[in-house]
Amino acid sequence: MQVYAAPAAIASLLFAVSLLFAAGLLLAGRAGAEDGARVQDGGVPAVKVVTAEAAGAFETRSFFGRVRARETVDLSFEVGGRLEILDAVEGDRVDRGSPLARLDQAPFKRAVERAEVTLRQENRRFERAAKLMQSSAGSRVRLEDAETSRDLAAVALREARDDLEDATILAPFDGLVAERLTPNFTNVEPGRPILRLHDMSEVRVELDLPERLLIQAGDPAQIRFMVRMPDQxxxxxxxxxxxxxxxxxxxxxxxxTLAFPDAKSVFLVPGASVTVIAELPAPKAGLVLPASALLIGPERNASVLVLETSEGGLAGLAVLRRQPVDVRSRTGTRFLVTGLPEGAEVVAVGGHLLREGQAVRRYTRLVVEER
Known part of the structure; x- marks a missing residue:
């Protein structure tokens, strides 16, 4: 699906642009052309020429982008206690598995010791109940109760050891410490955020892509993206x-969302601004011309003045021919025309001051007349 500007809008835009070009570039060009005409050919105006060229394979657009992390998470303890060590400096990069914060370990170690003692006691009870069962001095119910108590003690030991392990926060990925959320030596509850960590294992960039460009590309994966960083x-x-x-x-x-191929090859922090260059597939049909070469008629129809070689005239002279063209534009700054052969020479600026059939000379350089 192709999206083009409305013909009336293009015509109005071209008319305004042509006036601006006529007010500046043409006056200087005509002055140089008239001086050259007096020296070279006695009054034949010299015109600046542009060649109609095929559109490139891609159209380049620039956007504002912002760096962000792959993920940003708030880390917390799964158990409560007194925050003893918060070994995380804001702005520092940390490796996966490195300790960042730790609660007071003493209560958790004592809980592990109690659970170990309880498990040993329940193991002895289970062994006595098993021996009594074998000698027919004990009942099966008593043996089963002892077995259940032993299993519960084993579960309690595993939970105590897990709590001891959960009393230390380890970096879950290679990251960047964004913010410390809780001061040291504070009694914290389970789930209370302690610090914020950016996942920098993949540095990403976000940009806002206009709707018309997404429709033009069809699939954003077909767009080629480049990122230019500040001071580079x-x-x-x-x-x-x-x-x-x-x-x-x-x-x-x-x-x-875009991603750098190698996160360690660049040093960027989330929130930094970059310039994103997008290369979109260009339309295959049409030739590129500057806005100053397009002429708008009274009925909002577009045309150009084409240079044709003068037959039987002076060498280097050409005759102007008006050629109607169809104009398309997606951006309002780049114009594609159809109705011209590739390589056609067109008056680049000031065409509204010339007429069809007029003899002109190609303007190539300034001519200085010495007196």
Missing amino acids: DGAVAVRFVEFHAQTDRVGQSYIV
Whole structure:
């Protein structure tokens, strides 16, 4: 599906642009052309020429992007206690598995010791009940009760050991410490956030892609993205990850997520701004011309002045021919025309001051007349 600007809108835009070009570039060009005409050919105007070229394979657009982490999580303890060590400095990078915070270990170690003692006691009771059962001095019910008590003591020991392990927060991934949320030596409850950690195992970039460009591309995975970081000349190729398949209510845009191929090759923090360069597939039909080369008629129809070689005239002269064209534009700054052969020479600026059939000379350089 192709989305183009309305013909009336294009015509109005071209008319305004042509006036701006005529007010600046043409006046200088005509002055140089008239001076050159007096020296070279006695009054034949010189015109600046542009060649109609095929559109490139891609259209380049630039967007504002913002760096973000793969995930941002608030870490907390699964058990309660007194926060003894919070070994996490904001802004530091941490490796997966490194300790970040720890509760006072003494109560949890004592709980493990009690559970171990209880388990040993229940094991002895179970062994006595088993011997009595074998000698017919005890009942099976007593043996089963002893076995149940032993199993419960084993479960309690595992829970005590898990609580001891949960009293220490380890980094779940290679990350960046974003914020300390709880001060040291504070009694904390289970689930209370202790610190915020960015998952920097994959550095990502988000941008708002306008709706019309997404429709033009069809599939955002077909768009080639590059990221240019501040104070760096080159751009880094990034890959498409996903896009939020719901448009923004105000800007009619979709949030597109990109990712750097190597997270360790760049040092970026979440929230940093970057420039995202998107290369979108360009339409195959049409030739590229500047807005100043397009002429708008009274009925809002577009045309150009084409240079044709003058037969039987002076060498280097050409005759102007008006050629109607169809104009398309997706962005309002890039115009594609149909109705011209590729390589056609067209008056680049000031065509509204010329007429069809007029003889002109190609303007190639300024001519200085010495007196």
